Amino acid sequence: MAGPSVSSEQILPAPVEFAVKNATALSEREVLERAKKGSKQAYQVIVTQYMKKAYFIALGFVHNHQDALDISQDSFVKAYRSLKVFDTRRPFFPWFYEIMKNRCLDHLKRQKLKNEVPLDSVRVLRTEDEDRELKATLWKGIASLPFDLKEIIILRYFQQLSYREIAAVTGKPVGTVMSSLFTARTKLKKILGKYLGLEEEGPKRGFRDES
């Protein structure tokens, strides 16, 4: 790998080739060690490796393309500046995810303060017209979940992570992942009730029904 004297013209035109070539040759830890010493080329390998994952998770949280892009990129910038406190023996993504999750949380809080509810977001879903309403309802349902349940749903369904992987990324025990996923599913199932052809669970009518 070239030293730090490499100009931006040399770095920018062919990022992907560089990333692919080097990602296979070096372990993540070695690449991170180089990035930690200030190699932006090495950091580019890391960014290229995780950018899609980061973007789609952020999109799941904030429901808006531009915000997801800004937040994921900002988080990579922030992570690069904090690399000196990062222990390269650990995997990069859970650490990065914590940074990005905080940014998403801040973003959602600000949105809530401004009373902007980001629900008009079917545009970010790949959708066909006949399913549009169903998907919109589901998406709104996901948006209405508490943050920790939303997190589990995004990681499970949009990243297809296993329980163990979700536990590793979020730092939660596998048992908690399992019960949170169950709770989230139960809530979403209720929201989607009529689309799933499920019986409506109407309000209890008190003593009359029990007699």
Added chain:
Amino acid sequence: MNHEKFKQLISSYLDGELDAGNRKSVEEHLAACPECRKEYEDLQKFEEVMGMVSLKSPSKELWDAYWASIYNRLERGIGWILLSLGAIILLFFGAYKMVEGVINDPTIPLVLKIGVLALLAGVSVLLVSIIREQFFLRKRERYKEIDQ
């Protein structure tokens, strides 16, 4: 085991996340309990719907430009640091020259000299205080503490 507990296990059963023992007890329970079988079928329908939902991928150009945008932000960060550093050096040098000129000029009254010195001392104290505050805040930033 109660139904609630089984329903939770059913959710993990569908995900293929149960060990052999739990899997077997879920299967036995499903065969015997209509209520939980209903839950199982509902969850299957739910999974079907969730399987239909996927997020739109942005254009290839966006992914190609993704790193460039981060690179620019990183480079700009260094730019700002250098700019600030340069400005501080120029400021201090200018101030030093001005003080030298004022002190060595016998035509300027003593009161004015004291005034200029006090003004510059005040500006220096404020500047140092702001820099210290910024540095202190940076050190306490929560993202820096994430190293577990």
